[in-house]
Amino acid sequence: MRGAAAAMTTSHFLLTLFFGAALLAWLGVSGYVVGGRAAHDLRRRRLARASERASGRGLSRRALRRAAGDPSLSPQVSLAFAFEAAATIGIGRLSARAGSHRTETGKWRRIEVLRILALVDESRALPQLERALRADEDVASAAAAILGGLRSEGCARPGRPHRRLAGAGLKARGSPRLVPARRPAGRAGARGRLLAGAPLLGREPALPLRRTRRRPAAALRCGSRRGAQRPRGSRRALGARRCTDLGAAVAPLLADDSWWVRAAAKDALASLGAEAAAVVAPYLNSSDGFARNGAVEVLERIGNVDIVLAEAASAPYDPRKRNAAQTIIDSSEAAYHAAVERAAPELRDALLALAEPLGEAA
Amino acid sequence: MNAVLETGLTWVVYVCLGYLLLVACLYTILVVVSALDNALRVRQTRAEDFRTLALSRFTVPVSVVVAAYNEEALIRESVRSLLALDYPEHEVIVVNDGSTDDTLELLRAEFDLVPHHPYVRRVLATEHVREIYRSRRDARLVVVDKENGGKADALNCSINFARYPYVCGVDGDTLLFPDALLRAMRPVLHDPTAIIGVTSHLAISSAPEEAMTKRDVRGDYSPLLAFQQIDYLRAFMTNRLAWSRLNFMLCAVGAFQIWRRDVLEELGGFARNFTCEDIELTFRAHERFLREGREYKILSLPHTVGVTEGPDRMRSLIAQRERWQRVILETFWAYRGMLGRPRYRSVGLAGMPFYLLSEVVAPVFEVLSVLALVVAAATGRLDWAAALLVGGVVAFGTGLLTAAAVLISDLAERALPKRRLAALVLLAPLELVLYRPALVWARLLGTVRFLRGDRQWHKFERNSRARAAAPPEPAAG
Numbered sequence: 001m002r003g004a005a006a007a008m009t010t011s012h013f014l015l016t017l018f019f020g021a022a023l024l025a026w027l028g029v030s031g032y033v034v035g036g037r038a039a040h041d042l043r044r045r046r047l048a049r050a051s052e053r054a055s056g057r058g059l060s061r062r063a064l065r066r067a068a069g070d071p072s073l074s075p076q077v078s079l080a081f082a083f084e085a086a087a088t089i090g091i092g093r094l095s096a097r098a099g100s101h102r103t104e105t106g107k108w109r110r111i112e113v114l115r116i117l118a119l120v121d122e123s124r125a126l127p128q129l130e131r132a133l134r135a136d137e138d139v140a141s142a143a144a145a146i147l148g149g150l151r152s153e154g155c156a157r158p159g160r161p162h163r164r165l166a167g168a169g170l171k172a173r174g175s176p177r178l179v180p181a182r183r184p185a186g187r188a189g190a191r192g193r194l195l196a197g198a199p200l201l202g203r204e205p206a207l208p209l210r211r212t213r214r215r216p217a218a219a220l221r222c223g224s225r226r227g228a229q230r231p232r233g234s235r236r237a238l239g240a241r242r243c244t245d246l247g248a249a250v251a252p253l254l255a256d257d258s259w260w261v262r263a264a265a266k267d268a269l270a271s272l273g274a275e276a277a278a279v280v281a282p283y284l285n286s287s288d289g290f291a292r293n294g295a296v297e298v299l300e301r302i303g304n305v306d307i308v309l310a311e312a313a314s315a316p317y318d319p320r321k322r323n324a325a326q327t328i329i330d331s332s333e334a335a336y337h338a339a340v341e342r343a344a345p346e347l348r349d350a351l352l353a354l355a356e357p358l359g360e361a362a
Numbered sequence: 363m364n365a366v367l368e369t370g371l372t373w374v375v376y377v378c379l380g381y382l383l384l385v386a387c388l389y390t391i392l393v394v395v396s397a398l399d400n401a402l403r404v405r406q407t408r409a410e411d412f413r414t415l416a417l418s419r420f421t422v423p424v425s426v427v428v429a430a431y432n433e434e435a436l437i438r439e440s441v442r443s444l445l446a447l448d449y450p451e452h453e454v455i456v457v458n459d460g461s462t463d464d465t466l467e468l469l470r471a472e473f474d475l476v477p478h479h480p481y482v483r484r485v486l487a488t489e490h491v492r493e494i495y496r497s498r499r500d501a502r503l504v505v506v507d508k509e510n511g512g513k514a515d516a517l518n519c520s521i522n523f524a525r526y527p528y529v530c531g532v533d534g535d536t537l538l539f540p541d542a543l544l545r546a547m548r549p550v551l552h553d554p555t556a557i558i559g560v561t562s563h564l565a566i567s568s569a570p571e572e573a574m575t576k577r578d579v580r581g582d583y584s585p586l587l588a589f590q591q592i593d594y595l596r597a598f599m600t601n602r603l604a605w606s607r608l609n610f611m612l613c614a615v616g617a618f619q620i621w622r623r624d625v626l627e628e629l630g631g632f633a634r635n636f637t638c639e640d641i642e643l644t645f646r647a648h649e650r651f652l653r654e655g656r657e658y659k660i661l662s663l664p665h666t667v668g669v670t671e672g673p674d675r676m677r678s679l680i681a682q683r684e685r686w687q688r689v690i691l692e693t694f695w696a697y698r699g700m701l702g703r704p705r706y707r708s709v710g711l712a713g714m715p716f717y718l719l720s721e722v723v724a725p726v727f728e729v730l731s732v733l734a735l736v737v738a739a740a741t742g743r744l745d746w747a748a749a750l751l752v753g754g755v756v757a758f759g760t761g762l763l764t765a766a767a768v769l770i771s772d773l774a775e776r777a778l779p780k781r782r783l784a785a786l787v788l789l790a791p792l793e794l795v796l797y798r799p800a801l802v803w804a805r806l807l808g809t810v811r812f813l814r815g816d817r818q819w820h821k822f823e824r825n826s827r828a829r830a831a832a833p834p835e836p837a838a839g
Contacts, residue, residue: 015751022758071411108405
């Protein structure tokens with residue numbers, strides 16, 4: 001009886017212990033759920049207020065970094081936050097973080113930082129973005145997308161806020177001033193000097209076009225982002241910020257193994273506009289099927305199918321031009337027929353002849 | 363006799379407690395894996411530029427298919443929500459599976475349907491198709507009217523009409539949020555060769571059309587719906603996320619399931635000889651791909667992609683859960699050969715044993731423990747203090763699991779307001795007394811009907827809702 005009583009006591013004690021543990025754990029997690037959410041709501045309200053006035057003052061460094069790298073925010077707000085994040089965290093530190101990652105968490109932070117860097121300092125961002133193109137598929141596709149969004153005055157997209165204006169706005173509000181790595185070039189003028197973080201208008205000489213055009217052919221041989229070589233010469237070769245240069249960096253990804261990276265590269269090239277056509281056109285003759293189809297899709301998207309077909313029609317015996325046209329016809333008959341429809345009447349017969357074997361066309 | 367009874371009761375108690383402990387350990391592991399998976403997905407989602415993705419011409423187009431049988435209550439709202447999806451390229455195919463109500467008439471009037479005669483690939487055999495319609499308001503909408511053949515048959519029919527490489531099956535009583543497809547297809551776009559199936563979390567409401575208008579995923583304030591919401595959160599946030607991460611996603615829910623079309627065709631479409639089609643197809647996909655040693659992934663995501671109707675009456679709830687239990691048993695029995703076989707990797711070695719413990723034999727232990735409690739109380743052998751303590755441990759243990767599910771869901775989306783979160787976590791420990799008995803009964807009923815070979819759908823009665831029709835909005839596009 002005594003033993004039974006002792007056993008009962010032990011089991012009751014153990015059960016009480018379990019009960020207490022379960023109750024405390026439930027209370028703890030429930031408290032964390034509600035308390036964590038309250039804290040999040042507070043942060044969200046702060047962020048909303050900061051977004052309204054387009055100033056990150058009052059936000060923590062981490063919140064500022066996250067907000068600046070958040071692609072869902074409006075471009076104006078992102079830009080303002082990016083400058084403040086750069087001023088708070090420091091361009092050098094951002095640049096270092098954008099260079100590599102070790103962990104899965106670090107990977108997404110790296111993407112955030114690449115976005116911020118691209119907004120505030122293209123000259124520093126471009127080498128890092130170029131390096132990111134050779135990283136894993138998430139980083140590579142994000143880098144391609146960021147590169148696709150980059151613009152210089154030469155190929156500005158309507159609706160994109162001008163960095164100088166944003167910089168001026170920041171300065172007017174007395175935000176911490178970024179010390180640019182390089183002073184704006186003389187051509188930026190008086191307005192340009194207002195820019196905090198002006199190095200995107202850096203003085204690096206433009207990449208010689210000859211070198212740019214040679215690059216895709218080299219990358220074609222490699223056929224993957226790992227094989228995409230950095231252009232020879234300056235480490236800041238992309239700092240020249242010409243669309244063709246940006247395109248040349250992204251174009252090798254058309255032959256990437258990953259569908260996602262290829263799609264990101266196509267989107268990026270298409271968003272670069274007509275100037276990307278020169279970079280993409282050589283890929284019509286690539287031995288890689290993904291690259292060929294990708295090139296056709298990009299050209300179709302930016303409306304350059306017509307030009308490639310017209311060039312082939314004017315020189316039917318040029319094998320490169322002929323192959324390029326053939327690739328378009330094979331990949332997308334709809335695009336080909338649409339181009340024929342759009343073409344001038346006197347050109348239509350020549351264009352239709354492209355679909356026939358060379359002997360008959362001749 | 364007394365000694366035999368006491369020994370028997372003692373053994374039952376020990377076996378049930380052992381089972382409880384084992385299941386609790388398994389759920390703890392799943393919660394940890396789910397939390398890690400969710401943390402990664404949250405970061406991925408935060409870094410994703412959905413605006414660019416929504417405009418991209420290089421996304422994979424999707425055929426959204428709906429099998430509708432007597433869905434007049436919600437079909438117009440459902441189709442409207444599907445046409446309003448923010449996705450670069452998709453089509454909507456509604457198959458009217460011989461409805462006896464006004465489903466087809468409502469669609470015809472709402473979307474201005476006209477007969478249409480497209481070329482149809484008859485990949486899968488289905489019941490006779492009476493007529494095919496296309497909407498004059500939105501060319502992306504195709505409605506197929508066919509003889510009644512069941513949900514699986516209607517879905518197979520829709521596959522015959524689907525033009526795009528991925529097929530998204532949606533229930534007629536489910537309404538999707540505009541960004542549903544974009545969020546669900548994001549991982550597919552990353553790796554379309556490997557990902558063959560995707561499912562995602564759905565909110566539950568007694569009136570999804572009202573929840574949709576405000577993008578309100580709070581759910582109803584009736585306790586029955588709140589408990590169902592808790593159930594859904596646990597099923598998706600602590601089970602499916604972990605299953606998905608551990609490569610044994612066992613059930614892509616019928617209310618929202620995306621499959622690669624070539625896989626559906628290769629597998630022979632949805633099975634007509636099972637009570638429910640979704641779980642069986644998931645098992646079949648696992649079986650085929652693992653047997654052939656092919657790489658594949660079936661994913662479950664934490665994003666709330668829409669709102670589905672939940673029963674607002676206990677009777678309807680029991681009918682629904684009885685059917686779910688029956689289909690689990692049917693499927694498990696049909697694929698029992700995978701259990702414990704290394705050839706079927708994590709599905710055979712972890713997923714099937716987990717299902718066996720948590721779903722197949724659970725009613726046995728639940729009934730056994732209730733019987734033991736009743737017998738012990740009736741014969742004066744019940745130690746009330748110990749029984750209450752065990753009850754408390756189970757109640758707060760369930761509450762802890764629910765709180766973890768709510769936390770994961772909140773970290774994933776921050777969709778529910780603070781008060782609702784508090785209500786859910788406070789309600790959770792009461793589940794054992796207020797909600798669980800109904801589920802135990804439904805599971806027991808399901809097990810009995812399975813053993814009797816019942817294959818009927820036993821569709822639950824629709825929730826009562828004011829049919830005073832609001833003026834229909836024009837379809838998107």
